[in-house]
Structure formats: structure tokens, C-alpha cells
Amino acid sequence: MPTLGEVLEDKQICICAGSGGVGKTTTSAAIATGVAAQGLKVCVLTIDPAKRLADSLGLKELGNEAKRVDPALFEKQGVEMKGELWAMMLDPKQTFDELIARQAPDEESRERVLGNRIYQQISGALAGSQEYMAMEKLFELHTEGDFDLLVLDTPPTRNALDFLDAPKRLTQFIEGKSLRVFMKPTGLAAKVTGRGVSVALSVFKRIVGFDLLADLAEFFNAFSGMVDGFQARAKRVNKLLADPSTCFLVVCGPQGEPIDEAVYFHRKLVEAKLPFGGVIVNKVHYPAEQLRAEVEDLPETLAEKLGDEDLADRVAANFADYQALAERDARNIKHLASELRTKGVIRVPYLDEDVHDLAGLAQINRYLFATGEERVAMAAGLA
């Protein structure tokens, strides 16, 4: 089973994907830190507006420009930083604006798009635009070639899958092929294609209000000069994602639901022919399996050693609770491994302290980059 370090060797892009609340941001930051520590120049990108990454890297705030994390901070934590760690938080709206500025044939069309109210909506709010812009920025940074490795923390969608579909949805919308024909104010199309279409349009107008429709028409007209550029770019982004130098890591938690989602997401990755690198399960309760025989008379043993029967009972009951969670985790991970046909499940234990700073990241790192045996040995020292 390859270690994470081996998986990431020769990779230029690492995308951490998974459903919300499974520790994607922390994992992304830890991976980036780990690779940078080994001597590479790494940038971690997040789209999370919650500033979690900035907090955990000791940065006041992150913007649309990459910022270098102060190497002195790592020293303080006893982490030898041989390379460089950079971080940035994507501003989807700004990235979109920049993209428009680049793609627009002239100033006038640029202003028309940027000033359009539909554009203002989709650039900030349309489901999918965040995801699309994350990939866009990734593509831009990759093209510029300043970094050895880019680590992307994907947006916090409830369903990990949204992330894969988003760019397609958005480009389809921007292309607006079937729509633009009908929207031309004096277009013949409406008449030619018959009554059905014009009635549908008029009904739609009645429901949504004419203004909106006019804005849409204006939007597509303004965009018309850029559609080809967008399509070409989207194609190149897709190609980059499927490239062998890219790898997708699926991040999940040990409970049933996140595991099911990870299985589903992995299947979609395979279907889309995207390079799957491995799966990371966070907050795992490691079981003390080898102790099973001793556990039966544990309350008595403890009572004898502690001289306190009540305390002994509570310690034993607590241990049983932990073991039950550990058994569940082991069961779920076994299921995950067999569904993914992989032995390479990276289990990060549920640490005693919650991870929110560089010290925590350093601790997680030891697990992420260890071999399977090393991990078990480390966890045995835990609980």
C-alpha cells in the first residue's frame, strides 16, 4: 500500500473532495504543509468563506492572492520547513470578474457583462459558479507554473458530487445555445418554430416578470462574443483535471453517511475517468482489538488497581462506549475499502484535541504521511 507521500509524488495538483463537515479544509492544509516541509513550493487554495484555513495557518486573512505562511511559525511547532507553503482563499466573484476581463473582446462588452444584473447574480450566487471558479483559479495557477504542487480544498457542498457537475452546468448556462435564438428581440426563430414557443415565452414572462427576461436576453447578447473562449477554456480545465499529474483524494468521516457518500463519489470519479489517488478517513476511533480477552473482567481489574469500585465501573463503561465506536468505524472502513477495491485507506485518528492550528496540523501530518503500520503503532499510544 503506497503512502500519501508516494501517491503525491510527481503530482502537480491534488484535489480534496468530500461532503461537508468531514475535515476537508484541515486535511488540505495538512497535506500542503507536509509536502512543503519536504522541500517543495506548495500552494493550498480554499473557497471556504469561513476563514478556517487562514485561522489554522496563523494568517490574519486570505485573499484572492497567494500569501506565504511565515516559516518561523513552523519552527515554533518544531516542524522543519524545507520548502514553502503558500495559501489563498478564492473569491469566486473576483475570479469570475477577472475571467470576464480576460475573455472580453473589448472594453464595452466587458462593461456590459459586469454591469448586467443576471451576471451579478450568477457570479456570486448561482449554484456551481463557486466550483467553476475554483477550477478556473486552479487552472490559472497551474498555467503560471509558480508552484510544484497545488492543493485544492473543494467548496463545502452538501453533496460532494455537485463539485464535479458544476462546471458543466455553468458553461451550459453561459452558452445558452437554445435560448439565445429565441431571445433576439426581432428574431424570426420564435415565429418559425411556431406558436408553442412564443406562448411558452409569454407565459414565462408572465410568471417571472418581463424585466428578468430582458436582462437574460441582454446577458446572452453581451456574452455572445465570449462563448467560444469560455468553451475552449472549459475544455482545457477538464483536460487538466483528467491529467495523470492531477489526483483526487476523497475525504470522509467514519460514520455511515459520509462513508456512503465517499463510495458514491469514488464511483463518479471513476465514471468520469478522473484520477483517483486515495481515500482519507478523519476522526477514526482506533480499536484496541488485541485486548478483547482482557476486557471481560476489566471492571474487577480496575477496581482492584484503583481501589474505587464506582470509578472503575465508569472507566469500564466509558471504555466499552469507545470500543463500540471503534468497532463501528472499523466496520464502515472495511466496507469502504471493499467498495473502492483498495487497501489504501488512510485513517486519521480522532485526536484528543480538536485541530485548528499549526500544532494540530503537524500532528495530523504524522498520520497522513505515515505507512499503515506506523499509523497503527502511533494510535496504540493514544487510546
Add this chain to the structure above:
Amino acid sequence: MIVTGKGGVGKTTVAVALGLRAASEGKRTIVCEVSAQENASRMFEHTAVGFHEVEMEKNLWSISIDPDESMREYVLLQLKVRAMRDMLFRSRIFNYLAAATPGLKELVTIGKIWELAQLDRKVKKGRKYDLVIVDAPATGHGVGFLQTPRTFASIARVGPIHSQAQTLDRFITDHEHTGTAIVALPEEMPVNESAALERDLVDEVGVAVDRVYLNGLYPERFTKAEAEKLATLAEEENGAARAAARAALSEHGRARSQRAQLSRLRRRVEAPVKTLPFLFEPELGVEAARELSRRLG
């Protein structure tokens, strides 16, 4: 009651627990899911309910709100001429427009929630509910979701959608009838995020935040003196005794750092904070939600 919070904090469990509690008090209650994931019906080990109001228990219904179905239902209520409706649904251009209009899906979803909350429902055989509980999308998208009506009202300046969107915005921001609850976890970042979420909900969306639920709080099983005793034991012993002592110390440590997070949360949010215990159960099913519902208060 709109249940919000970041992903993985247990929104569905809390939403179902709130539902169970209201139902046990005799209120006719429906739990709405908006992400097509059917986590609520799954908790009841019920088959997927889809866009139907299905009774899970006495007084407790569940529905999964699908935007396409909501749109369809909305149009059915708007257009009385049948031929026109049929034509509309068959029309590719209509379906395209419906899919392409930014925010329309969110808008019709909120529209359906509003519809469920009405006392004179226009939908055929529509039941009257005393309480509608919404398992909202995870934050990041959550605030945007609740803001959709207002954004829409400003984009579409005229027409039925404009007035409908205004109605929905008033519905969401009606402090007397609509409230939100934030679900948080007792960890550093989730506490920060919950405080930020409360600010956004109050300042930007204008909804009332009634309560913050701190979910998954470990019980304080051991005193400090006991922990010291156990630390000695963990050092001296081997095998199961040592592992058990370590597990106890780990529980003690977590319970303590969680208490610190609880006080941070209390300082940083305006709404009253209610704690919910961590349940040491491998799978959180309906019985776990029932257990929590007893402690909601």
C-alpha cells in the same frame, strides 16, 4: 423553524428531534428536506418519501422538496387553463428557462415551504400543519438560500414573481412565525462559524435566531482528581487497564475542552445556547433523535 449550520454538525438529527418533540406535544409537524438526500426518512427507516407528505409517526410528517416538482406545482396553481399547462411543461424552452434562471430553484423550494405553512392550502388534500421544520442546506450556501427571495424581488421588478418573492421574504423574516436555529459543534472553528452565521442571519437575511444548539457535547464522566488517578494508572499499567484509563483520560480531556468551547459560544452569540449530549451510539437512528428530543426543552 429553519435549522441551519455547517455540514456534518447533525442538522438532520436536530431537525428530526425538534419534530418528534413538537409531535409529542400534539402539534401537527412536518420535517422538510431540501437536498434530495432523504436523511430524515432514512432515520425512520422509511423508504424514500420524495415530493410527498408522508406520515412517519403520529403527528409527524416528512417531505423531500424537489425544486422541479415545486415549480410544476406552482405553475399548476398559477395557470388554470389545462391546455396551457400541458403545453408549458412539454416546452423545451420553458424547461430551459426554468433551469437557467439563477436562484429559481431555491425560490420555488422556499415557495413550497411557505405553501406547507399556510393554513388555507391550495394544494389538493393539503393538510394544515402547526409547525414546519426545515433541514436547511449547509452554510456557505445556507445564507444565500434564505436570501433568494429578496434577491429575486430585486431582479424581477414587476410581475407575479416579484410579488411572490416579496411575500416569501416577508415570510422568512417574520419574527413572530418564522425562526431559525443554528446547530454547532463544541470545537474551535465550528464555534467561530456559528457566531459568524448568527451575524449573517440576523444582519443580512433579517431572520430571527431563536436558539443555538451545541450538539455532541461529551458528558463529564470524571472529576479532575479522578483523572489524575487515572493518569498514574495509565503510566503504570499495561493491556486493557491501560487502554481503558487512556480512553477515560481522552474523554475527560475532550469533555473539558468542549466546556471551554461552550463558554466561548455563549459569549459570542446573542441567542440562548442549549446543549445536546454526544450519544455513544454507532448509528444515529430515530431512537437517538427521540433521546435528544427529550432534552431539547
